[in-house]
Structures are given as structure tokens and as C-alpha cells.
Amino acid sequence: MSTAELQSWQDRLASYLAAEKRILDSQEYQVGQGQTARRNRRAELEQVQNGIRECQQKIGLLQATMAPRGRRIINLRPR
Template identity: 65%
Template sequence: MSALTLEQWRERLAGYIASEKRILESQEYAVGQGGTARRNRRADLEQVQAGIRECNAEIAKIEAAATPRTRRVFTLRPY
């Protein structure tokens, strides 16, 4: 899934973080009372956190590939 751009990965990460916040605030809630109440259960926290880890890993990979590598040159002199 690395065909996404850096900006798309960052947007995806922001979405996962927002979802994680909503899940942490309330995993499940009901509207109404009794037998007519409608229930809503959010996604599993573990899946959202796995998505956050995946996004962070892909962002780090893309940023590392874009960063120029420096080379060190050593000069050895015999004794």
C-alpha cells in the first residue's frame, strides 16, 4: 500500500488518531431507552492502533528515502 504519497499517509494518520480519540472517549453508546434504543459500537481500539503504527512506519520510510545520505570519507595513513 506504499503507493500513497506522504501527504496521503499523514491524512490517514490524522484520521486514525481522531478515531482513536473517539474510541477512548466512548467505545459504545446508546440513543434512546429500553428496547427501542439504538446502539453504536465503534471500531476496535487494537485495529485503530495498528493502523497508527502502520502509518507511522510508512511515513518514516518515505521520509528516510527522501533524506539524502551523507558519506564519510576516511583517509588511512600507515605508521
């Protein structure tokens, strides 16, 4: 696991969060009027939220595997 992979997942999460915000602001919008109007419908909120959860889980896993493991030192003294 590399820091590049972690950064990639973090970038993906940021994109999903931005998409979620856009969906929450407006799910569907229309540009123009009449026959020349163009409509745009955003992705389903549930799918985006599933992507957010997937990214958060993967980031947590990568951070846990990349975390330095400390050495535990125990001093024993004979009696």
C-alpha cells in the same frame, strides 16, 4: 515516492488518531431509549492502534527515502 503519497499517509494517520480518541472517550454509546434506541459500537482499539503503527512506519520510511542526501567532501593534501 512522492509528496502526495506522504501526505496521504499523514492524512490517514490523523484519521486513525482521531478514531483512537473517539474510542478512548467511549467505546459504545446509545441514542434514544426503549425500542427506538440506536446503539453504536466503535471499532476495536487494537485494530486502530495497529493502523497507527503501520502509518507511522510508512511515513518514517517515506521521509527517509525523500530526505536529501548530502555530499561528503573530503580534502586530501599530499605530504
